[in-house]
């Protein structure tokens with residue numbers, strides 16, 4: 001009796017698939033890294049692309065609120081600091097687009113998805129920057145919240161993402177310190193400057209808490225991401241950590257955090273705090289925040305304005321190699337690495 005060739009092939013395929021899945025599960029279970037050439041489930045790859053792309057887009061769109069003040073910085077020193085900070089954010093975007101490319105999707109495709117409104121960026125960047133104090137508040141609170149979110153990502157299960165996060169986190173801590181230093185300087189200034197800081201903190205406090213996403217009970221992607229080791233802590237855990245970290249810093253600065261329910265809970269060993277306005281977060285995510293349209297229009301214009309640079313770079317990369325002029329000696333370092 002003969003069997004049809006399809007049968008054993010199908011069985012072998014399934015066995016192989018089960019083996020790949022088992023090896024993936026074992027890597028995750030021992031908190032080891034998944035690398036670009038390793039087999040991974042499609043859903044894991046998809047989740048990573050979504051998360052890393054959203055993170056990369058946030059770094060790039062996040063240049064806008066602070067970039068708004070580069071031309072109006074109050075001193076050369078402040079301008080140099082702000083320029084360097086905004087450039088760091090561009091660098092973070094590039095590391096993250098590169099990490100995402102290891103999953104088989106190009107930066108150009110990701111940019112198209114953002115511009116088409118099919119991928120998101122962090123809701124916080126849809127709020128306006130109305131005074132120079134906002135530069136300090138963003139560094140202190142927004143970069144501070146980003147650090148809480150991102151430090152656990154240094155141990156995320158996908159290798160290229162985790163390694164990008166290590167460098168990014170170092171720079172984010174520096175951003176937080178520069179924001180705090182700016183606010184501290186203003187708090188030592190005039191009454192008007194102190195009022196400017198307080199007004200800025202009042203506007204950014206709640207949106208900063210929303211950066212951790214919806215409450216755990218309503219967070220749709222969290223459970224699977226935790227199981228895969230993509231995410232290491234829940235939204236609510238990270239939000240609590242941020243509040244506990246920030247309250248003593250606010251005291252040191254001499255600003256009030258605009259939450260009447262904020263108080264130390266001896267029993268829990270944590271601060272209790274009020275509920276952010278989740279309706280507002282949902283509205284901003286839907287595209288109805290104060291600056292969503294402006295941010296996207298600016299991003300689109302920047303992309304269009306940069307078309308000639310991409311064309312020139314592509315043409316340069318595609319140029320034919322120069323013909324050798326004489327018998328080649330040993331390759332120079334430059335030629336060898338071209």
Ligand SMILES: [Fe+2]
Nearest residue numbers: 059088089092
């Ligand atoms: Fe960043």
Ligand SMILES: [Fe+2]
Nearest residue numbers: 089143172175
């Ligand atoms: Fe930053």
